[in-house]
Amino acid sequence: MSQPVLSVRDLHVEFVTRRxxxxxIDGISFDIAKGEVLGVVGESxxxxxxxxxxxxxxxxxxxxxxxxxxxxxxxxIDNLPPEELRRVRGKRIGMIFQDPLTSLNPLYRVxxxxxxxxxxxxxLSSSAARKRAIDLLAEVGIPAPDRRIDSYxxxxxxxxxxxxxxxxxxxxxxxxxxxxEPTTALDVSVQAQIITLLKRLGRDHGTAIMLVxxxxxxxxxxxxxxxxxxxxxxxxxxxxxxxxxxxxxxxxKGLMGAIPSLEVETDRLVQIPGSMPRLSAIPTGCAFNPRxxxxxxxxxxxxxxxxxxxxxxxxxxxxxxxxxxxEALA
Amino acid sequence: xxxxxxxxxxNLRRVFDVSKPWLNRMLEREEKQFLxxVDGVSFDIAKGETFALVGxSGSGKSTVARMVVxxxxxxxxxxTIDGVAMAGRTDAAQRQRLRRRIQMIFQDPYASLNPxxxxxxxxxxxxxxxxxxxxxxxxxxxxxxxxxLVGLHPDDGRKFxxxxxxxxxxxxxxARALASNAEFIVxxEPTSALDVSVQAQILNLMRDxxxxxxxxxxxxxxxxxxxxxxxxxIGVMYLGRIVEISGGRELFLAPKHPYTRMLLDAVPDxxxxxxxxxxxxxxxxxxxxPPSGCTFNPRxxxxxxxxxxEIPPLLGGVACHAVHEGRITIPAAA
Numbered sequence: 277m278s279q280p281v282l283s284v285r286d287l288h289v290e291f292v293t294r295r296x297x298x299x300x301i302d303g304i305s306f307d308i309a310k311g312e313v314l315g316v317v318g319e320s321x322x323x324x325x326x327x328x329x330x331x332x333x334x335x336x337x338x339x340x341x342x343x344x345x346x347x348x349x350x351x352x353i354d355n356l357p358p359e360e361l362r363r364v365r366g367k368r369i370g371m372i373f374q375d376p377l378t379s380l381n382p383l384y385r386v387x388x389x390x391x392x393x394x395x396x397x398x399x400l401s402s403s404a405a406r407k408r409a410i411d412l413l414a415e416v417g418i419p420a421p422d423r424r425i426d427s428y429x430x431x432x433x434x435x436x437x438x439x440x441x442x443x444x445x446x447x448x449x450x451x452x453x454x455x456x457e458p459t460t461a462l463d464v465s466v467q468a469q470i471i472t473l474l475k476r477l478g479r480d481h482g483t484a485i486m487l488v489x490x491x492x493x494x495x496x497x498x499x500x501x502x503x504x505x506x507x508x509x510x511x512x513x514x515x516x517x518x519x520x521x522x523x524x525x526x527x528x529k530g531l532m533g534a535i536p537s538l539e540v541e542t543d544r545l546v547q548i549p550g551s552m553p554r555l556s557a558i559p560t561g562c563a564f565n566p567r568x569x570x571x572x573x574x575x576x577x578x579x580x581x582x583x584x585x586x587x588x589x590x591x592x593x594x595x596x597x598x599x600x601x602x603e604a605l606a
Numbered sequence: 607x608x609x610x611x612x613x614x615x616x617n618l619r620r621v622f623d624v625s626k627p628w629l630n631r632m633l634e635r636e637e638k639q640f641l642x643x644v645d646g647v648s649f650d651i652a653k654g655e656t657f658a659l660v661g662x663s664g665s666g667k668s669t670v671a672r673m674v675v676x677x678x679x680x681x682x683x684x685x686t687i688d689g690v691a692m693a694g695r696t697d698a699a700q701r702q703r704l705r706r707r708i709q710m711i712f713q714d715p716y717a718s719l720n721p722x723x724x725x726x727x728x729x730x731x732x733x734x735x736x737x738x739x740x741x742x743x744x745x746x747x748x749x750x751x752x753x754x755l756v757g758l759h760p761d762d763g764r765k766f767x768x769x770x771x772x773x774x775x776x777x778x779x780x781a782r783a784l785a786s787n788a789e790f791i792v793x794x795e796p797t798s799a800l801d802v803s804v805q806a807q808i809l810n811l812m813r814d815x816x817x818x819x820x821x822x823x824x825x826x827x828x829x830x831x832x833x834x835x836x837x838x839x840i841g842v843m844y845l846g847r848i849v850e851i852s853g854g855r856e857l858f859l860a861p862k863h864p865y866t867r868m869l870l871d872a873v874p875d876x877x878x879x880x881x882x883x884x885x886x887x888x889x890x891x892x893x894x895x896p897p898s899g900c901t902f903n904p905r906x907x908x909x910x911x912x913x914x915x916e917i918p919p920l921l922g923g924v925a926c927h928a929v930h931e932g933r934i935t936i937p938a939a940a
Contacts, residue, residue, distance in 0.1 A: 319801035435889050463662035464828070466889055468872035490801065493831075493874030534806035536835035538858060538875050544813070545806035545835065551771045552801070 279350055280307035281451050281484035282331065287344035289323075289330050289508075291555070298555040300326045300339070302508040305582075308452070308484040313475070315499030315516065316488045317531075321552045322505040324488045328454045330354075331486070332369050333361045349451055367397045370445030370483075374457035376437035379444070380429040386413075386440055387425040390447060397448035412443040416473060435466035442473065449481070456488045471498050492535050496520050504528045507553055507563035514588035524590045526568045562593065570594055611650035612822055613657075613674070613790060618683035620644040620669050624894060641894050643669040645846035646683070648920075651839075653789075656816070656823040658833040658854075660869075661843035664890050667826045670843075671794045674824060675710045687790065706736045709783035713795035715775030719767040725778055726763030729753070732786040752781040757811060773804035780811065784819070792824045797832060809835060830873050834858055842866050845893055845901040852923045862924040864906045864934070900927065908934055 289301035301323050308314045316324045329335050331346055333354065346354040353364055365371075373379050381389060390409035394400060400408060406425075413421035416439040429437055438458065445453055455474065459467040475498055478485045487499055495502050496516060503513040504525065512525040523529045533546025550567045553559060559566050565575040574593050582589045583596060625631060625638040644666040651657040659667040672678040674685050676692050685692040690704045709732070712718040719728055726749045732738075739745050750760030756777040767775055776796060783791050796812070797805040809832065815821060827833050833840055834854060841851040842863065850863040861867045888905040891897055900918050903909040908928040918925045928934045 319803060433889050463890070464830070465662060465868060465872045468874070471874065491874070492802070497874040531803060534803045536806075536809070536829075536831040538831050538834055538870070538873055541855075542835070544810055547807050547810055548803040549807075551773055551804055 278310065280309050281312075281349055282308040282486065283345075283347040284327075284331065285345040285347070287327070287330060287346065288342040289326050289335060290340055290342040292338045292340070295556060299342075299558070300508055300555060301330060303344070304503075304505075304508075304510050305344075306503055306510065306513060308486055310451075310484055311478060311482045312501065313478055313485040313487055313499045315495035315502040316486060316505060317490060317492060317495050317502060318505035319490060319531075319552050321507070321555070323508040324490075324505050325456055326508075327505070328456045328486060328488045332365050332371060332454060333358075334365075366393070367448045368451050370448070370450040370453040372438075372441055372445050372453065372455040372458045374460050376434065376441045376461070377429065379441045380437065382429050385426050385428055386432075390425070390440075390444060393444055393447040409443070409447075412446055413440070415446075415477075416440070416443045417469070418443075434462055435469065438462060438466075438470055439473070442470075442477070446477065446481075450483060452484045452486065453478075454486045454488070457490070458487070459494060460489065460491070467494070474498065492520070492532065504531065507558055508555070509563065509591060510582065510589075511564070511592070512588055512590045513582075514586075514590075518587050524585060524588055524595060525564075525592050526570050526594070527564050530567075562591075612653040612655075612688055613651040613824070614686040615647060615649050615670070615674060616684050616686070618644055618647045618670065618673055618685065619681045620666075620673060620678065621681045639894055642846050642896070643893070644673070644680075647841075647843075647846075647848055648683075649841050649848065649851060651822060651824060653822055654816070654820050655838045656825050656836050658825040658827060658837035658840045659843055659848075660827060660830060660833050660840060662828060662869075662890055664845070664893055665843040666846040667828075667843050668794055671710070671792050671824060671826045675708055675792050676705070677710070706732075706738075706786045707789045709786065709788040709791050711776070711779050711783050711791060711793045711796045713798050715772055715779055715799065716767075718779055719775060719782075721767055723766075724763065725753075725765055725767065725770075728767070728778065729763070729782050729785050732782060736786050738786065748785070749781075752785055755784065755815070756781045757807075771804070772800050773807055776800065776804075776808050777811065780808075780815070784815070789820070790822045790824070792826070794826045795828070796825075798827070798829070805832070812836070830869065831875075842869070845890065845896050847901065847925065848920060849902065849926065850924045851920065862929050862934075863902075863926050864908055864928065865902050868905070900925075 285305050286303050287301055288303055291298045291300055316327060318324045330341055335341060341354055345352055348368060353361060387406065387409060391402060391405045394405040394408055410421045410425055413425055418424050418436060418439055432440060459470050462470060471494060474485065477483060489495060499516045501514065502516045502519045504511045506527050512519060512523060512528045519528060520532060523532050530546055530548035534548060536545060548567055553563060561577045562575045562580050565571040580591045580593045582591045585595050620643045622641045622643055624641045626636065647670055659670060661667045673680045687704055687708065690700050729749045729752055730745050733745055733748060739748060749763055753760050753762055758774065758777055797808050800808060825836050837854045840854055840857045841848045844865050850866045861870055897904050899914045899916050903913040913927050918927045921930055
């Protein structure tokens, strides 16, 4: 296998507050290959959006990257000076956020925003850039792009606006796209269209995509691999089919069972007691131990490190060779 | 309308005036503009049943919910609950007695609880407002009982809402709804603001309470999987009308209306069963200028001239010319 587009190694992100240092990301590592979609799921407060922001260096004080490396196609980018990082970010990484209205400047026509972005990162003339902008809008499925390009963002519907944002992210032909809850603000019928579009773009351009969302359904349909996050750590990472259908980590198990399904009728949903801990009060040992039905003494003192188990990597003492408990569970 | 129906919603309509100010209209020579948020919705709910309304944003489902509880007067049509009409000049005293039995749970538990009140005061408010209990000690006992019922501790009553997580706040909202011994609870997207694991807790709690107290729910949601889990019967709304109404299982096994089918196909599912999907076309049109005839016709693969001209009536649980004429074959319910 060739080198991954994005490689994150033991990343730590902290927020310094009056009440002490809060660890939002506490040592996570993952890779994304060319043309691959990595889904990052978790509930609010799991640190999935912070991970996305940290990769592109958009952590603002009081937050800071406290350790680890972010490597984009072999080049370390987390320690670049701000000006250089800004160039990398614009050209080689595209970003798509949840709310398309805040990603677009309401005072400028879509054409101006697209052409400006294209010209900043390429040396196309303005007429060539405009032509490219129209092509991009056509590619993301905006009807009559040669007319629509001169509209203002408010003249587009929510779904169309998100398409414009995707076109904007594609302007500089990035190697990596970070999509943070790209469909959360949209209706289901529109969401399905945007998911299909993202998948197709990743395939056609060979772009690596990091898809951050809380919606397991979206991940199941879009991602190749999935990382389940809990309290700033990756609980489990693996191929999407395996993780969704055969999760190993007790949190991942609970999460899958908690989702009501369209296909299967269940009388009761699986219930995980309690809720995600606050950053200021992360339990010692495994952060999930107070909610975990299988927790034992070791879970309360020692933090589990990721263990390779078939195709998954899971951070849970139950799967440690020295633990017999795993056999009991199986 | 069957004898046993507890809530009857009859041809409910609501029009909002969305015109520009008078001066602008005069200067720009524009007509008044109206938005038909709800356009002739009828359904009934049996006692102890969960009736769900699903639809995308702008379909009018929340407006229906607000009219059913009486937060919004209907422009036309009426709601009858347990034989008492909610609007109109019928017996006011009787209506007041009925109000005690109807409560609502809102989507955002951060906005629906008064941040300056302690939780016990929030939950005691309906008890005091309807004069159910007079004695303070009795009220305190009842509040403690309610908190236990929704899975909190009686001591939690001394805390303020900000000390609770989203799921716990939604439990408080449920306790408040139950405080007046309500029988009918209208839930407007009660779990949309919650994480899935917390959503599962709240949905399980709502079902347990229904079993224990014989509650009737009107459940509003955009999430089809949640609706499937909760509802006995389901109405699918599109642009202010019910396009299909049927039993919970039938709707998912044999959807009739093209919109319902499209919606079911669009839902990303963790089952990854590799279902055959019809690609979704277009978006909900602007409700101020809805399409003529069947409002779904611009997105419908089966639309013909009649669909563009005539509004289809709700017959046999579905409002679609193509289904009525037999142009669409309906998969048999398994």
